[in-house]
Amino acid sequence: MFERFTKEARVPVIEAQFVARSAHTPTIDARHVLVALAESEIGPAVGALRTVGVDVGELARRLRAELAGIDAAALAAVGVDLDEVRRSTDATFGEGAFDGVGGRRGSDRKHIPFASDAKKALSLALREAIRLGSPSIDSGHLLLGILRGGSPAAKALHAALTRAGSDDDALRAAVERSGTPAT
Structure with missing residues (x-):
């Protein structure tokens, strides 16, 4: 099925591996794919999210915090500004240093398998492409697959909306209006 993905849709699927690795999780779930989509900066998915007013940077930050097991709201309630901690850590130790806090070392080279909710999102993306008459799967279809999946990623997407x-x-209308290119 991966051969049906457009080049711009393959990038977030591949990048989800790195998101999962930085979160030190044993599988790639749909939240990792959604983070990679939000951070991709290109394609119908990001365009549609922006069209409906979603702050894609905030969506990615919230999901990364959730994946890291850090409850930003709980920390804020006791006076800890997670964004300030991240900025300070990045300034002291380098960009992205905070993302590895609390993780396991030594597993960075192993392949991380897709969890069932990510597989379901990819399958639903194919169904969305077929429904819309597209010969290929783009990032918009992938976003719609996540939206339909009922996973924690779908819940995060609903909350962002x-x-x-x-x-x-x-x-859905914004993705469909994007014309989802057939490349």
């Missing part, structure tokens, strides 16, 4: 004053239908 709600914060933006939007909803699933508006996101």
